[in-house]
Amino acid sequence: MRVEERLYTLRYKRDEKPHLEIKDQQTCNKCHETYKSPCIIVCPANVYSFVEGKIIVSYENCLECGACKIVCPFNNIIWKYPRYGLGISLRYG
Amino acid sequence: MKYDAIVIGAGPSGSASAYTLAKNGYKVLLIERGSEPGAKNVSGAMIRESEISKVFETKDIPFERIVKRVRLIFRSKDDESEIIVKPKSKLYTISRLKFDKWLAQRAENAGALLITKTTVTGIEGNKVMTERGSVEGDKIVIAEGANALLSMSLGFRRELKNEETVLGVKEVYASTRNEVEKRFNLQGDEGESWRIISDYPLPSAGFIYTYKDSIAIGVGARVDEIITRGIRPFELLDSFKMPYVELVKGFSLREYSAKIIPENGFPSFKPCEGSVYVTGDALGLVDPLTFDGIGPAIISGYLAGKAENCYSYSKMLFEAREISKVIKSRPLVKELLPNIGLYSHLVNDFLTSWVEGDFSKLRYYKSSLGKLMKHLILGLGVIE
Numbered sequence: 465m466r467v468e469e470r471l472y473t474l475r476y477k478r479d480e481k482p483h484l485e486i487k488d489q490q491t492c493n494k495c496h497e498t499y500k501s502p503c504i505i506v507c508p509a510n511v512y513s514f515v516e517g518k519i520i521v522s523y524e525n526c527l528e529c530g531a532c533k534i535v536c537p538f539n540n541i542i543w544k545y546p547r548y549g550l551g552i553s554l555r556y557g
Numbered sequence: 558m559k560y561d562a563i564v565i566g567a568g569p570s571g572s573a574s575a576y577t578l579a580k581n582g583y584k585v586l587l588i589e590r591g592s593e594p595g596a597k598n599v600s601g602a603m604i605r606e607s608e609i610s611k612v613f614e615t616k617d618i619p620f621e622r623i624v625k626r627v628r629l630i631f632r633s634k635d636d637e638s639e640i641i642v643k644p645k646s647k648l649y650t651i652s653r654l655k656f657d658k659w660l661a662q663r664a665e666n667a668g669a670l671l672i673t674k675t676t677v678t679g680i681e682g683n684k685v686m687t688e689r690g691s692v693e694g695d696k697i698v699i700a701e702g703a704n705a706l707l708s709m710s711l712g713f714r715r716e717l718k719n720e721e722t723v724l725g726v727k728e729v730y731a732s733t734r735n736e737v738e739k740r741f742n743l744q745g746d747e748g749e750s751w752r753i754i755s756d757y758p759l760p761s762a763g764f765i766y767t768y769k770d771s772i773a774i775g776v777g778a779r780v781d782e783i784i785t786r787g788i789r790p791f792e793l794l795d796s797f798k799m800p801y802v803e804l805v806k807g808f809s810l811r812e813y814s815a816k817i818i819p820e821n822g823f824p825s826f827k828p829c830e831g832s833v834y835v836t837g838d839a840l841g842l843v844d845p846l847t848f849d850g851i852g853p854a855i856i857s858g859y860l861a862g863k864a865e866n867c868y869s870y871s872k873m874l875f876e877a878r879e880i881s882k883v884i885k886s887r888p889l890v891k892e893l894l895p896n897i898g899l900y901s902h903l904v905n906d907f908l909t910s911w912v913e914g915d916f917s918k919l920r921y922y923k924s925s926l927g928k929l930m931k932h933l934i935l936g937l938g939v940i941e
Contacts (some may be wrong), residue, residue: 467791468814470728477592506783508726508790508815527686528597529815530704531724534717535784545706547688549592549674555728556773556812557598 467510471525479550484511484523484532485542492519495538500534528552560586562862563694565677565687565707568596570837570858571700572660573612578696579667585659586692588685590676591901595657598702599727599816600850601764601773602656603750606647608852608879611617612859614916616658619659620649621768622748632755633898636905637800648772650748650766677707680833688926697833698861700854703817705839713835714826719781721821723762726790727775728798730808735769740804741767752848754796756898759786762848763797765804772805774798776817779894789817820845820891824884827868834861844883845890846939853879889935896932899925 486492495501496514503512512532519543528551533543545551564575567589575587591597593651603624609615627648665671679686683693699707708714741749751765753776763776776797782788798805829835836842837854844853856879864870867934874880893900903922910916922929 465791465795465810470791470810473810473812474814483874498700500787502784505787506724506780508724508813527813527815528704530598530806530817531722531723531780531815533704534722534817535719535780543704545590545676545704545708547676549590549596549676551597553596554599554812554814555654556771557595557600557602557657557814 466555471509475555476524477550477553478524479546481547482521482523483544483546484521484526486519486521487540487542489518491538491540493517495540499537502537503532503541506531506535507538510515513521526551559693560584560699561587561694562696563588563692564686564698564700566590566700567661567664567671567673568598568657568700568701568702568837568854570854571658571698572657572664572869573855573858574698574700574829574836574862575664576667577612577859579664579669581862583696583813585664586694587664587671588623588675588677589661589671589673590844592674593654593658594661594671594673595654598653598657599725599814601655601766601775601848602651602851603766604651604656604851605849606648606649609855612855614658618649619655620651622743623746624629624648624649624650624750625743625747628749628751631753631901631904632753632757633738633901633905634757636902636909638905638908645702648750650768652768654890677701680707680711683832695832698836698858699833699839700836700858703838705821705835708826708835708839711833712827713830713837714822714841714897717817717819719784720779721802721819722780723777723818723820724780724783724790724815725775725777725818725887726794726815727773727813728794728810728893729768729773729812730805731771731772731811732808736808737767737770737772741768753797754897754901756901758788758793758796759783760894760897761793761797764848765801771811772808774801774805780817818843818850820887822883823874823880828874829861829864829867831867834864834867834870836861842880842883844886846886853883856880885939889932889939892932892935896928901929
């Protein structure tokens, strides 16, 4: 099953302000070369992708698990919670 | 605005803390970042009545099913063995949204004020800053869960490392009550829980839980294993699910979720300082051996609510059975995890040998006797 099909089952209320940010793109390039971007591997929601030499962050799909901030070898991800209860809302949990 | 106590996070630990404080006459504010308690929380989930009843009256607990059978399955690439255990004590499966709401409701009924959709952004002295303004509290309990941004910013603990973090992914498939009962051969409120230990495609622990009209299926593996082997979490879940597709055939996927599970914490994480207390997942209180996080969370929340000072909280944490078993289990699990393959094979070979009446297959394990003894001794340390 594709990740997208899984994500369709979820309720999100989008925070206009991204709750995930990359501090420095250059560092991501270095990470991609050396470590193959562990944030891409570990993310269960395909939030991170490497497109044309740049890390793209689809923060709207985030499951808020927090694994990406742990694996980032350069501590290059600014990881916050979405504001005002926005972001994911689970029904079963 | 000034409160006697402010509790951050309305999960099991936070609600237990707010409930304990409010019941003892304190003016309590309970702050939750989700749209409602449980909206941001993920777990299997199975709970033990004996632990919950230490803090809450459990007669109207919103359980899904009472677990009558636990299937323990040991899987390796080519073998599989299964042991069925009939639990003597009361175990329930629960859905987190309903359960967490029920817990927060207990705190509210006792007099705590719950506000949702509010994220705490910082603590300075006895001032708690939120995105909606600040409040003051004489006592502050941080029950913020595994992604403990506040606790880390205040120096109570550090970020987890890859090798001490498990990433769990889970799906919920729904159908009708009847269909769930038919597939698992259940009657009435009866439920079944599965525990699956596997070394393929990587060392992992999975579960299947029966809810009223749905099934939860999930698997967890250590983050360092996921990264090293380059297996994406959803690929791991798909591979784990393969043998069980018939169980969910025709059911519809209702939810996909993920959570990190700390495998390190108290006492290496600091539980309190001055009038600020840390509890539950934020303090790393998940039992790695039994996968029980909700029980220790509730007990630690209760103790933080009861504690008169930091020293007595630390002391009570060490003395509480539910917390000490978490601490004692960690060294054993650290040994067991890389050896999941060995044990999956051992259990399978032992059972097949027994059935076939030929134990010669077990010769291979002679060379592992030293290792097995070490694990046995560590295991004995877990027993009180």
